[in-house]
Amino acid sequence: MSETWWRGAAIYQVYLRSFADGNGDGVGDLAGLRSRLPYLAELGVDAIWLNPWYPSPMADGGYDVADYRDIDPSFGTLPEAEKFIQEAHALGIRTIIDIVPNHGSDQQEWFRQALAAGPGSPERARFWFAEGRGELPPNDWRSIFGGPAWTRVPDGQWYLHLFAPEQPDFNWTNPEVVEEFHDILRFWFDRGVDGIRIDSAAVLFKDFDSVEESYTDHDAVHEVYRGWRRIADEYGERILIGEVWLPDQERFALYLRPDEMHTAFNFDFMARSWEAAELRASIDLTLATHATIGAPPTWVLSNHDVPRPVTKYGRAITSFSHADRRDGMASDLALGERRARAAALLAMALPGGVYVYQGEELGLPEVEDIPAELRQDPMWTRSKNTVPGRDGCRVPLPWSGATPPFGYSTGEPWLPQPATWKDLTAEAQNTDPDSMLCLYRTALHIRRAELGDGALRWLEAPEGVLAFARESGLACVVNLNAGPVPLPAHESVLLASGPLDGEVLPSDTAVWLRLAETAG
Numbered sequence: 001m002s003e004t005w006w007r008g009a010a011i012y013q014v015y016l017r018s019f020a021d022g023n024g025d026g027v028g029d030l031a032g033l034r035s036r037l038p039y040l041a042e043l044g045v046d047a048i049w050l051n052p053w054y055p056s057p058m059a060d061g062g063y064d065v066a067d068y069r070d071i072d073p074s075f076g077t078l079p080e081a082e083k084f085i086q087e088a089h090a091l092g093i094r095t096i097i098d099i100v101p102n103h104g105s106d107q108q109e110w111f112r113q114a115l116a117a118g119p120g121s122p123e124r125a126r127f128w129f130a131e132g133r134g135e136l137p138p139n140d141w142r143s144i145f146g147g148p149a150w151t152r153v154p155d156g157q158w159y160l161h162l163f164a165p166e167q168p169d170f171n172w173t174n175p176e177v178v179e180e181f182h183d184i185l186r187f188w189f190d191r192g193v194d195g196i197r198i199d200s201a202a203v204l205f206k207d208f209d210s211v212e213e214s215y216t217d218h219d220a221v222h223e224v225y226r227g228w229r230r231i232a233d234e235y236g237e238r239i240l241i242g243e244v245w246l247p248d249q250e251r252f253a254l255y256l257r258p259d260e261m262h263t264a265f266n267f268d269f270m271a272r273s274w275e276a277a278e279l280r281a282s283i284d285l286t287l288a289t290h291a292t293i294g295a296p297p298t299w300v301l302s303n304h305d306v307p308r309p310v311t312k313y314g315r316a317i318t319s320f321s322h323a324d325r326r327d328g329m330a331s332d333l334a335l336g337e338r339r340a341r342a343a344a345l346l347a348m349a350l351p352g353g354v355y356v357y358q359g360e361e362l363g364l365p366e367v368e369d370i371p372a373e374l375r376q377d378p379m380w381t382r383s384k385n386t387v388p389g390r391d392g393c394r395v396p397l398p399w400s401g402a403t404p405p406f407g408y409s410t411g412e413p414w415l416p417q418p419a420t421w422k423d424l425t426a427e428a429q430n431t432d433p434d435s436m437l438c439l440y441r442t443a444l445h446i447r448r449a450e451l452g453d454g455a456l457r458w459l460e461a462p463e464g465v466l467a468f469a470r471e472s473g474l475a476c477v478v479n480l481n482a483g484p485v486p487l488p489a490h491e492s493v494l495l496a497s498g499p500l501d502g503e504v505l506p507s508d509t510a511v512w513l514r515l516a517e518t519a520g
Contacts, residue, residue, distance in 0.1 A: 006239045007296040008452020012045040013357045015304045018396040021409035030076035034084050044444030047094035049197050057107050059166035060378050064105040068184045085192040096195035102203050103167040119157050127168050128160035141213045146382035164378045172204040185231050195239040202244050225260040249289040256295035263298050270300045273319040276464045276480040296453050297352035308393050311366035313339035327388045341497035342510035348447050349476035351454045359397050362424050363436035366392040400427035450474050478510040491516045
């Protein structure tokens with residue numbers, strides 16, 4: 001195993017509840033995932049990142065962790081998780097798991113102890129408990145999910161939760177918290193886990209003396225990750241990946257210094273609109289930022305928190321912002337699919353690592369008509385049913401058959417699948433050379449052989465066109481204009497996101513070429 005496998009890896013994100021159900025209860029699980037490992041190996045991914053699989057009341061889809069050293073019974077058992085890691089390794093696939101350091105669950109033993117121990121106790125010092133302002137909370141901070149960031153307990157004190165009330169924030173100034181998470185890292189590394197994805201990595205420290213909300217990107221957070229890096233380095237080939245939402249690229253880069261995280265998600269690229277100038281600016285900014293510290297960039301089109309690309313790229317506004325989600329905005333799905341196919345080839349051709357969110361390779365659209373009574377995202381309830389939230393990108397995958405549950409389960413899925421997905425199942429796309437699945441599979445295999453980490457050089461191109469070459473001689477050309485453009489001189493066409501018109505590249509289409517100057 002190479003120490004630098006992660007620099008150019010293709011990593012597939014598994015939202016376990018929605019991937020595949022092996023026991024028929026409608027909830028995805030380890031049995032279902034293990035049965036689909038050959039599919040992922042054939043797809044051509046290098047690693048799997050799993051969203052939290054720990055015991056949890058599921059107040060926030062598993063990000064409210066009750067026990068960091070076990071597996072939720074709805075997903076399976078700890079021995080089964082260990083077996084999964086071994087089976088994935090046997091297929092050449094590494095395992096990355098989610099660690100949630102900012103907050104736990106109100107059902108976690110530590111928090112139960114804190115409630116029982118009372119004000120001023122060492123147990124409460126593991127969290128942020130404080131006295132209120134009379135009948136008001138300690139300050140006016142708001143939860144990221146909506147509503148107050150404080151909840152009152154029976155003895156009158158309040159505790160902080162940047163997310164849902166069921167997710168109390170840990171106090172990272174407490175050495176007990178630091179040591180607890182060191183032990184958690186070792187627990188999973190000892191079981192063969194290859195990497196840790198760090199949830200909400202920048203919000204661990206809080207400044208309660210600030211006039212405004214102040215909990216993002218405090219300098220003290222870097223010592224936390226230096227400690228984590230020392231542990232990861234003890235195990236040789238383990239990596240740390242940060243979920244770091246920061247607009248300031250210089251501050252972002254600090255998390256990727258050689259003694260901190262190995263990589264972090266590039267959300268700037270994912271959030272940009274489908275415009276050549278916007279995407280070029282993001283690519284240049286990303287490459288420049290990472291070059292200063294020698295870290296590889298990553299490229300992400302979607303995940304379990306954002307609208308699916310087919311829907312997003314079919315909208316009149318194709319950018320993304322958590323503050324302005326544009327839920328329910330009309331989408332031309334045919335246009336969105338063309339652009340999503342082109343965006344996939346663009347992302348996979350860029351230097352560094354790439355992430356594929358489950359179902360992205362099937363071209364699934366966002367499900368926007370989930371009945372109100374079935375929605376489970378706390379964004380929905382905390383916003384008083386005004387923000388639909390993230391359930392629409394978490395609907396269980398369609399594997400086979402012509403009707404729901406499409407081979408996902410023998411029971412009723414925890415979120416309903418659209419009947420229109422019958423043409424989008426993995427089975428329906430498997431042998432169709434023009435399908436999204438075959439596009440992803442072909443691209444990932446070419447990528448593994450020729451792309452990944454490295455550099456690029458921009459090629460001359462008409463306005464509205466992105467064109468660059470990689471060291472292998474592979475060139476990527478993406479036409480974001482309203483009309484067609486001529487292809488540059490080339491030896492051969494390796495892959496195209498859509499039909500080509502002779503030597504012309506249609507609108508919203510990407511192509512991988514072997515350049516004539518490097519042929520042979």
